[in-house]
Amino acid sequence: MAAATxxxxxxxxxxxxxxxxxxxxxxLLGMTVMFAALATLAILFLxxxxxxxxxxxxxxxxxxxxxxxxxxxxxxxxxxTSLVMLVTVAVAMPIGVAAAIYxxxxxxxxxxxxxxxxxxxxxxxxxxxxxxxLALGLFVYQFNxxxxxAAAGLTLSLLILPIVIVATREALRAVPRSIREAAYALGxxxxxxxxxxxxxxxxxxxxxxxxxxxxxxxxxxxPIITIGALAFIAFLPTPPLSAEFPYVNFTWLSDxxxxxxxxxxxxxxxxDPEFQVNAAAAGAILLGMTLLMNGIAIYVRYRYRxxxxx
Amino acid sequence: xxxxxxxxxxxxxxxxLSAAPHIAAAQSTVKVDGSSTVxxxxxxxxxxxxxQKRGKVRVTVGxxxxxxxxxxxxxxxIDISDASRPILAAEMQACxxxxxxxxxxxxxxxxxxxxxxxxxxxxDQITVAELKxxxxxxxxxxITRWNQVNPKWPNAPLKLFGPGADSGxxxxxTEAINGKSKSSRGDFTASEDDNVLVQGVEADxxxxxxxxxxxxxxxxxxxxxxxxxxxxxxxxxxxxAGVLDGSYEPLSRPLFIYVNAASVAxxxxxxxxxxxxxxxPALVTEVKYVPLSAEAYKIAxxxxxxxxxxxxxGGVPEVGLKVEELLKREGKH
Numbered sequence: 001m002a003a004a005t006x007x008x009x010x011x012x013x014x015x016x017x018x019x020x021x022x023x024x025x026x027x028l029l030g031m032t033v034m035f036a037a038l039a040t041l042a043i044l045f046l047x048x049x050x051x052x053x054x055x056x057x058x059x060x061x062x063x064x065x066x067x068x069x070x071x072x073x074x075x076x077x078x079x080x081t082s083l084v085m086l087v088t089v090a091v092a093m094p095i096g097v098a099a100a101i102y103x104x105x106x107x108x109x110x111x112x113x114x115x116x117x118x119x120x121x122x123x124x125x126x127x128x129x130x131x132x133x134l135a136l137g138l139f140v141y142q143f144n145x146x147x148x149x150a151a152a153g154l155t156l157s158l159l160i161l162p163i164v165i166v167a168t169r170e171a172l173r174a175v176p177r178s179i180r181e182a183a184y185a186l187g188x189x190x191x192x193x194x195x196x197x198x199x200x201x202x203x204x205x206x207x208x209x210x211x212x213x214x215x216x217x218x219x220x221x222x223p224i225i226t227i228g229a230l231a232f233i234a235f236l237p238t239p240p241l242s243a244e245f246p247y248v249n250f251t252w253l254s255d256x257x258x259x260x261x262x263x264x265x266x267x268x269x270x271x272d273p274e275f276q277v278n279a280a281a282a283g284a285i286l287l288g289m290t291l292l293m294n295g296i297a298i299y300v301r302y303r304y305r306x307x308x309x310x
Numbered sequence: 311x312x313x314x315x316x317x318x319x320x321x322x323x324x325x326x327l328s329a330a331p332h333i334a335a336a337q338s339t340v341k342v343d344g345s346s347t348v349x350x351x352x353x354x355x356x357x358x359x360x361x362q363k364r365g366k367v368r369v370t371v372g373x374x375x376x377x378x379x380x381x382x383x384x385x386x387x388i389d390i391s392d393a394s395r396p397i398l399a400a401e402m403q404a405c406x407x408x409x410x411x412x413x414x415x416x417x418x419x420x421x422x423x424x425x426x427x428x429x430x431x432x433x434d435q436i437t438v439a440e441l442k443x444x445x446x447x448x449x450x451x452x453i454t455r456w457n458q459v460n461p462k463w464p465n466a467p468l469k470l471f472g473p474g475a476d477s478g479x480x481x482x483x484t485e486a487i488n489g490k491s492k493s494s495r496g497d498f499t500a501s502e503d504d505n506v507l508v509q510g511v512e513a514d515x516x517x518x519x520x521x522x523x524x525x526x527x528x529x530x531x532x533x534x535x536x537x538x539x540x541x542x543x544x545x546x547x548x549x550x551a552g553v554l555d556g557s558y559e560p561l562s563r564p565l566f567i568y569v570n571a572a573s574v575a576x577x578x579x580x581x582x583x584x585x586x587x588x589x590x591p592a593l594v595t596e597v598k599y600v601p602l603s604a605e606a607y608k609i610a611x612x613x614x615x616x617x618x619x620x621x622x623x624g625g626v627p628e629v630g631l632k633v634e635e636l637l638k639r640e641g642k643h
Binding site: 066228232233266269270272273 | 525
């Protein structure tokens with residue numbers, strides 16, 4: 001009897017050990033794949049930094065583009081990118097979050113909402129150039145916004161809306177059912193539950209989704225070129241803040257602009273090899289901006305998680 | 311726990327929406343779009359012009375391509391269209407339909423340069439007939455070795471590189487060599503990015519390519535430009551002198567700007583074009599193109615002042631045309 005048990009447990013141990021080996025092998029495989037991906041990014045980034053090293057400096061950020069590679073900078077490009085991103089956030093955030101709240105908290109489950117849900121998911125996969133063409137017809141000509149910062153911001157917000165909606169819904173879904181039920185039990189209305197509990201607890205997740213969306217938008221070139229961003233802009237949009245009343249103005253929304261990826265594209269196609277250095281430097285800075293935004297996303301999520309004490 | 315960020319966002323969005331009706335351009339702006347070949351010249355002029363104006367006038371320059379530029383021009387969206395070839399018949403009709411009149415101004419020459427790898431010691435000059443034999447549609451799949459073009463050349467594979475079919479350079483080269491615009495063999499390495507062509511020639515001893523002189527000049531150490539034999543039998547290297555005295559032919563071409571005649575009423579556009587024609591020549595040299603003769607700039611300025619509209623071409627591209635003569639022609643609409 002005892003001998004039989006020994007045999008069984010011996011076999012069991014071997015079995016378990018074999019599975020553990022598989023387990024470790026898979027971890028190893030996963031690590032390899034992850035490091036390969038990270039190493040590619042790191043090599044790309046370092047290569048750009050090395051190629052563009054000669055240009056890094058304050059002047060590069062404060063100079064307009066120029067026919068002279070050494071004098072040329074990215075002032076109009078980074079300002080343009082920042083303002084376009086501002087419009088994108090201001091439009092995509094309220095609409096995306098509101099849509100997600102409706103779909104997740106309020107919408108009845110019927111064929112209509114099912115169609116909307118399928119469409120939202122599908123829209124996330126539509127090539128960006130399609131959004132550019134849509135925006136060219138709709139925003140630039142129909143709404144008569146012209147080739148402006150407003151048109152670009154609206155285009156990119158359309159582009160990232162599906163990402164924001166999906167991320168927000170995930171975040172809302174992550175709030176435990178018990179929290180909602182507890183609030184209802186205390187007499188809260190549907191809106192109070194959403195506004196006072198569900199939304200605050202999911203803020204971290206929502207902001208993360210928003211920033212991931214922006215990281216995608218910041219590198220987009222195709223739709224921005226389609227709606228007519230320009231290659232050479234040696235001036236800044238009208239400042240949004242002014243000394244006289246009403247202190248804030250929105251004329252910058254209608255100003256022509258250029259963005260970082262277009263500035264890079266323009267430099268890459270120049271005959272003078274000196275411009276390749278500029279393109280590399282601008283590329284490194286654009287990558288840096290994206291990494292910074294992702295870093296902020298991680299920090300925000302961390303802070304909001306810490307605040308939650310259920 | 312309050313959710314402040316959303317409130318802020320909503321406020322921002324509301325502000326943005328309330329401001330939407332005010333969207334209207336106020337500052338005086340000169341809008342230019344079109345050929346990426348002409349872009350470096352217009353960019354240089356725009357840069358200097360804005361420095362001189364101390365930021366009072368804005369100039370925007372796009373690179374939609376010659377065709378794309380004319381599309382926007384004939385919709386009345388821009389003041390000036392950069393063009394690396396004259397306006398075509400279809401574009402003339404589009405402009406006429408929209409009631410847009412234009413002033414055609416040549417601003418510089420470009421010398422299309424035929425280049426080979428420096429290791430290709432067998433070839434220093436090339437005739438138009440030889441180029442045609444290489445590039446004509448009938449050569450497709452047949453002419454694949456250097457000695458098929460000229461028996462004195464080695465039995466080595468012939469690797470051709472050229473600009474893509476959307477480029478004005480392609481249009482002009484095919485017109486000048488094959489006698490018909492856009493008629494070319496298709497089995498060559500084509501790229502819209504001329505730097506790809508430069509790299510192609512640099513990497514392959516048997517390569518031959520053509521592109522604008524501006525792409526050859528900064529890379530002259532890495533490749534060899536070929537002399538092109540002209541109608542008089544002289545072998546001429548691409549150079550400013552050769553272009554100006556007409557001996558580098560048929561591969562030198564004029565570059566243009568088309569100014570919307572209605573925009574000339576705007577002082578900023580008028581000043582910009584005048585600046586272009588007076589300060590342009592020095593800047594043209596700086597960005598590695600060939601300035602027109604002083605005489606040509608004078609006639610162009612006079613035409614502009616007189617408001618002479620229409621094109622000297624009539625929608626049909628021509629090769630080997632003197633710019634001075636062109637400027638004196640009757641404008642067709």
